[in-house]
Amino acid sequence: MAQKTVLRKPKGFMDVYKHKPGTEKDRTHYCPGCGHGILHKLIAEALEDFAVIDKTILISPVGCSVFAYYYFDTGNFQAAHGRAPAVGTAVSRANPDSIVISYQGDGDLAAIGGNNILQAANRGENMVVFFVNNAIYGMTGGQMAPTTLEGQKTTTTPYGRNPLSDGYPMQMCELLNQLTAPVYITRTSLHDMANIRKTRQAVRKAIRYASEKKGFSFVEVLSMCPSGWKMDAVRAQQWIKEKMIPRFPLMVLRDNAENTGPIERPVPVLDPEEVKKVLGYDTFETTGFKKRPGTMFRKVALRVAGFGGQGIMSTGIALANVGMKYGYNVSWLPSYGPEMRGGTANCSVKIQEDSIGAAECTEPNMVIAMNQPSLEKFEKLLVPDGILIYNSTLIDVEPSRKDIRVCPVPITGIADELGDTRVQSMVSVGAFAAVTGMFDPEEIKSLMPTLFAGKSEKVRKLNEEAVQKGYDHVKRNF
Amino acid sequence: MPKMLMKGNHAAVYGAALAGCEAYYGYPITPASEIAEAASAIFPKLGRTFLQAESEVAAINMVYGAAGAGKRVMTGSSGPGISLKQEGISYCAGSELPCVIVDIMRGGPGLGNIGPEQGDYYQVVKGGGHGNYRNIVLAPNSAQEMCDLTMLAFELADKYRNPVFVLTDGVIGQMMEAVELPEPVEKLPDKSSWAVMGNAETKNLINSIYLGHDDLEAWNRYLGEKYATIEKNEVRFEEYMMEDAEIVAIGYGSTSRVLQSAVDIVRGKGVKMGMLRLITLFPFPKERINVLPDRNVRGILTVEMSNGQLVDDVNLALRGKMISDLYNRMGGNVPSALEIVEKVSELYGV
The missing domain is CATH 3.40.50.970 (Thiamin diphosphate (ThDP)-binding fold, Pyr/PP domains)
Known part of the structure; x- marks a missing residue:
């Protein structure tokens, strides 16, 4: 008795193509003789056979397969032109247990999305890319693709593709095979039954690898486009055999998934208590110091300036930190970018009772100048009666203004005496504390664990000494 | 916290x-x-x-x-x-x-x-x-x-x-x-x-x-x-010294910080200036801006670090009741409070 074979639609397809507009919800939008339908069916069958339909997420590209989401009974994304591998990257990271399929044509993948496919492959994202190579832009009406053959006529190469101006057909499998991360790279064809069977094996292997979280698989499929090529279906199959395969040889370029372990992604921490712990809430000090009575300043608008590398920024940040602990409103604003590389660096620090408006100190009432150019630049910005602390180790010229108060401190010298030039920031902080009377040196020193988090006890001690020396120098001399 | x-x-x-x-x-x-x-x-x-x-x-x-x-x-x-x-x-x-x-x-x-x-x-x-x-x-x-x-x-x-x-x-x-x-x-x-x-x-x-x-x-x-x-x-904005303001500055982001300083300086001279600081740019606080001229406001100054992009929306919101003046800086320059004070004095004679 001969068995009756019942052909049926694989369950990886929807029963009714509900997303497809119009009345023909039982057939595809593809042209007769097109390869997409065959490949779709091979994929849908594999999803059913491996029982992974529900955990599969398909990304439709721009091109003829822009409507692939009409057909597959999976989760579906439609992506911008060329970006399916980028979209797929995030989808895969978000759902590490899912099978992510990026289904792309040659214009989408090799032209506008060229970098995206290379980079997703290079990261070894856990996804399958089906690359339908039909050597032409089908959807837009037959223009040249990156894979268009030499001499092939298209609507944008009416005289045939000329490599001198249009370049050569891109061999994406060979290109991706230069990368370390991909686990499976193969090229197959749909032009006859034997090759459809080989494609079927490739499709199943790639989907199995994705379900085992093996990483990045790339299956290039040579596919007929009778409409774009302006031939009948039979002639199109022959054209693949005679013209495309010599340029795009069918072969497995890589298959090393067996030696690769499954990709494990971390589980996001969302529990509030755990989040607070990781963000270090318990390490922040919530207690502060009492403001000192009789300080000279209700508002400090300070400019710290010097060479890059003189600890300009860290001086400002330390002062803002200390000010914050005393309950003042504080702000710190750096000069940033190329300005910081070589030449002079400067920052603005505000420490005051009231809320802070502009953060930049355009009219500082205090300047700490660490070198000569900074002195020249910022001395003139000081308000009348403002205070200029300058680094007398490196600056031997007298400030020119007579309507300001001047306080030379050998900041670099004191730091060098302590054996480490880098502590000059804390010498400046000490000097500031003494000049303003706002901060107590002992209280500043108690902040060393915050100011020098992760640094050794020795570094902290040295910086404590620097604060004291800067403070003492000012107290002794002014 | x-x-x-x-x-x-x-x-x-x-x-x-x-x-x-x-x-x-x-x-x-x-x-x-x-x-x-x-x-x-x-x-x-x-x-x-x-x-x-x-x-x-x-x-x-x-x-x-x-x-x-x-x-x-x-x-x-x-x-x-x-x-x-x-x-x-x-x-x-x-x-x-x-x-x-x-x-x-x-x-x-x-x-x-x-x-x-x-x-x-x-x-x-x-x-x-x-x-x-x-x-x-x-x-x-x-x-x-x-x-x-x-x-x-x-x-x-x-x-x-x-x-x-x-x-x-x-x-x-x-x-x-x-x-x-x-x-x-x-x-x-x-x-x-x-x-x-x-x-x-x-x-x-x-x-x-x-x-x-x-x-x-x-x-x-x-x-x-x-x-x-x-x-x-979802309209959000912040008012600074607006209760009796006759001159209103409008801005957002870092400009609004400078405006706060400028308002302080101008108020120090006894001039009633305030600031409307935009927190949402879409939705744009257009109703709030539209009613500004209904009170004693005699000058509206939009301050931005762009070429009149914000002032366009301010003027659309005013729907012809009044026209906002513009003070702007570009190219990486942030206006200083004093610059703005000068502009206010030039425009409104204060």
Whole structure:
């Protein structure tokens, strides 16, 4: 008795193509003789056979397969032109247990999305890319693709593709095979039954690898486009055999998934208590110091300036930190970018009772100048009666203004005496504390664990000494 | 609550982490790179995804993917990078995907420079990419608000299924201030009715294609209604010394900080000046601005670090009742309080 074979639609397809507009919800939008339908069916069958339909997420590209989401009974994304591998990257990271399929044509993948496919492959994202190579832009009406053959006529190469101006057909499998991360790279064809069977094996292997979280698989499929090529279906199959395969040889370029372990992604921490712990809430000090009575300043608008590398920024940040602990409103604003590389660096620090408006100190009432150019630049910005602390180790010229108060401190010298030039920031902080009377040196020193988090006890001690020396120098001399 | 001295850029990342943002996709660009750097330091410690994308374009498409997968997701950039992201932002808006984009504006056009500017106002507030859509746009002016408004951005993004911008400039991104860190978000919204999460219950479709002309028009009408609801519910602004103000300065971001100083100086001379500081740029506080001339206000001065982009919207809001004056700086220059005081005195004779 001969068995009756019942052909049926694989369950990886929807029963009714509900997303497809119009009345023909039982057939595809593809042209007769097109390869997409065959490949779709091979994929849908594999999803059913491996029982992974529900955990599969398909990304439709721009091109003829822009409507692939009409057909597959999976989760579906439609992506911008060329970006399916980028979209797929995030989808895969978000759902590490899912099978992510990026289904792309040659214009989408090799032209506008060229970098995206290379980079997703290079990261070894856990996804399958089906690359339908039909050597032409089908959807837009037959223009040249990156894979268009030499001499092939298209609507944008009416005289045939000329490599001198249009370049050569891109061999994406060979290109991706230069990368370390991909686990499976193969090229197959749909032009006859034997090759459809080989494609079927490739499709199943790639989907199995994705379900085992093996990483990045790339299956290039040579596919007929009778409409774009302006031939009948039979002639199109022959054209693949005679013209495309010599340029795009069918072969497995890589298959090393067996030696690769499954990709494990971390589980996001969302529990509030755990989040607070990781963000270090318990390490922040919530207690502060009492403001000192009789300080000279209700508002400090300070400019710290010097060479890059003189600890300009860290001086400002330390002062803002200390000010914050005393309950003042504080702000710190750096000069940033190329300005910081070589030449002079400067920052603005505000420490005051009231809320802070502009953060930049355009009219500082205090300047700490660490070198000569900074002195020249910022001395003139000081308000009348403002205070200029300058680094007398490196600056031997007298400030020119007579309507300001001047306080030379050998900041670099004191730091060098302590054996480490880098502590000059804390010498400046000490000097500031003494000049303003706002901060107590002992209280500043108690902040060393915050100011020098992760640094050794020795570094902290040295910086404590620097604060004291800067403070003492000012107290002794002014 | 713990208080920490931090940069605005870092505060945005803390805000994201506290809001339950599970993924950051970005590309380095000055002056926004610290956002990516801070995310790369913090997110992996929380088991969340940080990925340095191969391009701005890839980054926004990763945002599209993560948002479609139901995750809270963020990216950050600056002017040129935002220009590159615009197609993807249009896709997010067209597919109603909630996402948060931080733009630390720099000087333009073209490569411009990395100084602070507000020249992205049009491209962010008016939509920027192709098609009929709006972004919700929040404009923080302090490190604290970089944290708080980033958290709010995630709430609004989910509430309206819409891209939300946190728009500020290099000054706010780079400056350090004390930030009081709030409590982390307890519970994230359930998105299973529309997101694609890799299971039988969420075999949804993330898509912005409507082939039928009537279908697409209907979709645009629907989006338009949503934007109208946002305009009704989400307008935010701050008033400074406005009770009796006869001269009103309008600004946002770092400009508003300078305006606060300028108002203090002018008030010191006994002149009644106030500031209207815009916190949402879309929805634009147009009703508040429109009623300004109904009282004793005799002068409105819009101050911006762009070429008259903000003042356009102020004048639209005034609907001809009065015309706002403009004072602006560009190219990386931040106006000083004294400059503004001089302008006020020149314009209004005070």
